[in-house]
Amino acid sequence: MRIGILNSGGDCPGLNAVIHGVVGAASERGWETVGFRDGFEGLLPPGDFKFLKRSDTAGILKLGGTILGTTNKGNFAAKVGAGDVAKVPQEIIDKAKKTLDQLEIGALVIVGGDGSLTTAHQLYEDGWPVIGVPKTIDNDLQATAMTFGFDSAVTSVVDGLDRLNTTASSHKRVMVLEVMGRHAGWIALWGGMAGGADVVLLPEMPFSMEKVADFIKLREAQGHHSSLIVVAEGAKMPEGLIAKENEHGGELRLGGIGAMVAEQVEKLTGKETRSCTLGHLQRGGGPTALDRILGLRFGVMAVKLASEGNFGQMVSYQSYHVGSVPILDAVHKIRTVDPDGEVVNAAKAIGICFGQ
Structure with missing residues (x-):
């Protein structure tokens, strides 16, 4: 088995922890890991990638950003605004698929936010063996209670x-x-x-x-x-x-x-x-201990999903447990603060003003 991984969208503390988790868990299974540079753009021929060994991820847990690079521009920028989504052109997808086939990638882990996971779902519908990992400091992705990077931002x-x-x-x-x-x-x-x-x-x-x-x-x-x-x-x-x-x-x-x-x-x-x-x-600097652990667990779960052939899924954190949900359940649905929720009420109870 050969597994691919890429980061897409904004950088975020904890991305390197996910890479570390994927490479480590894949190595334990005897699998190879291919890291694609600069997000989806690394998939375009002739391909911009690197085979990742354990030695390549040693010591990266504490580092912010991502050793693979990332971008929210280019040929795969499908998100066009709040709630408005554009499809990635089919000719771009077909070109990238050639790289995936030539490298014999059996599973592709896509680490990103709403826009990147929207693209991931489109690729899955096109027959790609895709697994999503949620990433955003905003903590606004539906279907997961927390995303890595949020604790570092706070x-x-x-x-x-x-x-x-x-x-x-x-x-x-x-x-x-x-x-x-x-x-x-x-x-x-x-x-x-x-x-x-x-x-x-x-x-x-x-x-x-x-x-x-x-x-x-x-x-x-x-x-x-x-x-x-x-x-x-x-x-x-x-x-x-x-x-x-x-x-x-x-x-x-x-x-x-x-x-x-x-x-x-x-x-x-x-x-x-x-x-x-x-x-x-x-968004900068090293991740907190919580984000390092959460990123690692997300990476390990992504490899587990790949081993089960459970594609089209996004890693999800709920009730202290890391599991998975269909990618479609997470995209186009922003998770916002409940004005009548327990956290807001706790803030009001200690005298914080919300201008109301």
């Missing part, structure tokens, strides 16, 4: 808030931290709670800047002269606007709402306010 947010808190306290300022997550508020919610934020603004929960301002004024009257606000990049301003930088490769690139919130807070409260965008710092 840890980055917490570190940022810890640092902003000291300067906010020193200058009696309001500090606004804009975080990633696209159309889901998981990073903002978890990072805000763990980092001691006073206000958390999410895409799933409409908010009023007046309510936020009133809350900060109340804190001021109670003797709390500094405040921390976390806002998800996909949160909508009260006017219904989503801050966006531009369109990039068909995908809406979000950003800028932190500065908008800071401007309104200063205007409505008179408090000196500063904004900071954490940006790609959330």
Whole structure:
């Protein structure tokens, strides 16, 4: 048996752990592993790949990014926007299939987010022996309770808030931290709670800047002269606007709402306010212990599915157990924060304001 693996879409802490898990589990079975460079593009003739041995993955657990490289551009960029999906041209698929056949790949592990898994499902429908592994720091994929990379991103947010808190306290300022997550508020919610934020603004929960301002004024009257606000990049301003930088490769690139919130807070409260965008710092650096273990387990399960010939499946984490679900159950279905859920209610119970 010869198994292939590729990473597609954005980079993410824990990708190397998945590679380590696949290569290790495959080696134990006496299988060969072929790593394709730069995502699906590595499949196109003449093929850009490398045979991976255990020695190639020694020591990569602690590394961020991916040793195989990745891309969200090129011939296989099927995702064209939130909820809108385009098919990869059949001639591109046929070219890539030749590489797969020439290398005698018996199973192809595709590690990616919603867009990449959409492509994976198209390839499976075309007869490819595909297995999906969910990857996104946004934690917004349906059919899995958690994705690797999320914990590392949250840890980055917490570190940022810890640092902003000291300067906010020193200058009696309001500090606004804009975080990633696209159309889901998981990073903002978890990072805000763990980092001691006073206000958390999410895409799933409409908010009023007046309510936020009133809350900060109340804190001021109670003797709390500094405040921390976390806002998800996909949160909508009260006017219904989503801050966006531009369109990039068909995908809406979000950003800028932190500065908008800071401007309104200063205007409505008179408090000196500063904004900071954490940006790609959330996706960089080494993975946390949780993401290393989760990535390893995902990689091992992918090899198990390959051994069973269980293709068209995506590795899934539910109730502390790693199993699998059909890829189709995971794509086109974004998992968002429940405004009435237990986590939000826990945050409200300790006095966190959601601008409502």
